[in-house]
Amino acid sequence: MARIVGIDLGTTNSLVAYMDNGRPRVIPGRNERAIVPSVVAMTDNGLIVGDAAKEHLTRNPERTVYSVKRFMGKGLADVQSELAYFPYSLTEQGGVIRIKLGEKTYSPPQISAMILKELKQRAEAHLGESITKAVITVPAYFNDSQRQATKDAGMIAGLDVLRIINEPTAASLAYGLQEKTQGTIAVYDFGGGTFDISILKLKNGIFEVLATNGDTHLGGDDIDRRIADLFLTDISSRHGIDLSSHPDHMQTIRLEAERAKIGLSDALKIQVSVELPDNNGRFTRELTRDQLEALIMEIIERTLTPCRMALKDAGLSPDAIDEVVLVGGSTRMPIVRQRVQELFGKTPHCEINPDEVVALGAAVQADILSGGTTDMLLLDVTPLSLGIETMGGVMSSLIRRNTTIPASAKEMFTTYVDGQTGVDIHILQGERELAKDNRSLAKFRLKVPPLPAGVPRIEVTFLIDANGILSVKASDMRTGLSQSIEVKPSYGLSDHEVEQMIEDSFKFAKDDVNARKLIETRLDAGALITTTEKSLGDGLHLIAEEDASAIRAALSALATAQEGNDPRAIRARIADLEQSAQRLTVAMLNDSLKRGLQGKKVSDIT
């Protein structure tokens, strides 16, 4: 079976990992870093992803997308309250958010697909083989639409998504593999945009999830906003400047807030300094850890309610938890560790890098699916109750939250009017009484043969598979015939749209290749400039002055080209510089050989 990789598609950062002789490993990129920032920028030369795109956050804020995960499987109304925080513009089409980048609009799965493609290429380069299959992680509390959107993203990126797995449970697999833990564990997963708590029972290689809870809109992003808001108020009162009309400075503030937050996990105070627009000087202030903690206490408290609810659903008291595991970058904050420790009454574990543990766990699950690991099995649950709307707009629950998946439920439908040919079914997900307070997943019309009222008997089966994704089938109990059901998701892309996006992704692949080429060429140029400058310093005495000035001219020409957007121009200047520096290179080589090999010429030894 072809290799399956594990992918953590995060709000802030994404990673890809694979199983290497029974050990999960994250895959580094050209820069040796395993983390790919989940940022996509539209440049004049096409789309770029990751570290390179991150540079565009302040240079090109309107066309640089970050935290796209917050929009997966959502409509515009869902995110109305936070629109002001994002510099790029959002619209909606067919119940799905669209992000405007230049002339085109992209759905969140398309943006996510660009990140997935970057990870796919990285894995292919590292492993030297084509990668087409993946396990992708999602927050445990993701609903059906958000999971389906993630699966769509995989398809658009050319990946067969064999499994959608929950992030906290993935982390438990990584820990379970390493430490052979037994007992009841709580995984507290506080990431860039989402919070999850999962309570599991580990016994003889079975990882049984007892309960899960969370908030898919609560993460490090929210903490950064609190800090940024503090800075903005400060700037407004001290300098009388409103930065909201300066998207680039707003981004700088956001990044500075993030930097301060990260810094304060180690330091007790930190200096903040940001350049203000229109020659207004700099905004500087000190932020202490105490101030930060007071500022975000309410956010941390909001993570504890889901923890208590999960414990209640699992029928456990906090002291019944044997181990607590921390996952996600936000758990690096001392205040988070302290509050978690207080709630569960024990020191939490964080031996595995909280940024990498989810991807590592996804690689373990990938290995289980490919038949490599056979002694471990994850039994996960559906986080939210699934039901249908009944008379009076009430939700009737069919599959309760925290039911082990796969799970199925059957419901019999009939007609109320003679000759009625259809029954409308509205599928919902959530814990509230009324249909309108829950998440609408889909509506469809069940076809019924025209018969007297009450005679037709159509059995509808709702099945939640191991990915936590719903499928529906219906069969006529009188004839035994199954019928196909076309379900229009309320907040999702249709099959046709996904197909179109897959096609588009091939079309745009050319642009993407150009963008990638440009970045790589720039990096090569940068490396050549650095080494040449060093050689010139070391070997200046070995060459004629005219050669040296030729090198200096070629260096400055390459530096100029590097700033431009034409990879071919950069290549040409690289060739020029190599040409100009050839005498220097040969001279230095000869010099070192002379010293090392007692005067032999290059021609003598080659």
Next chain:
Amino acid sequence: MDHQQTHSSNPRELQMARSMCWHCQSEVSGEYFCDRCVKVQPVSKETDYFTCFGFPRRLTIDPGKLEAKFYELSRAFHPDFYQNKSETEQSISLGNAATLNSAYRTLRDPIQRVEYLLDLEAGSVKEIRNSPPADLFEEILELQDTLDEYRASDRTSDAGQQLRTQLQAEQVTLEQRKRDMETQLQQLFTDWDLLQDRGEATSQARSERDRLLKQMREILSNRTYVKSIVNDLVATIG
């Protein structure tokens, strides 16, 4: 949500009896796997949850044994282990795992377990009771009055506080009553299991069986009633 489902070609033989392997057509005598071709077999629609776990139809179940069997069957059926298999096998694995999970959820909880058994032995028990059980009639009527009074009262006033204390005491009483019913049920579980173990086919055994089923049904329905009253109480007084 899968955008479109096409199940019209679902092979009919999947729904046929377990007696024949869907793959090699040989007689299936093994539990869930064909002896000859070792292919997984679908759990038949007629298989009840007790049989699915290989347990007799008894009401007292050792949770440890149930869990061990659940884990063993999960290892046999879970879709994770069928990724490299044919589409038919994947679909059987998915269906079996879903059935197994329902079975475990039902058998694990004593109340759901006895409700399920009553359903198997004597048809559905899930009718909702609208009137209080006879021995609770007076008490419940009084409680409803107190609840109404409390809802209408100023909750911060002394009178309100007093009503609240009264309701809290009532809650404790009702919860105790619910526990008593559960203890009674437990005893009936033992009686039922003993009767089944004797395996007699006499008319006396039959009437004993009917009596036990009737009693369990009665208690379950009273318990459901009391439980909903308690929920109501908790929702009102917080």
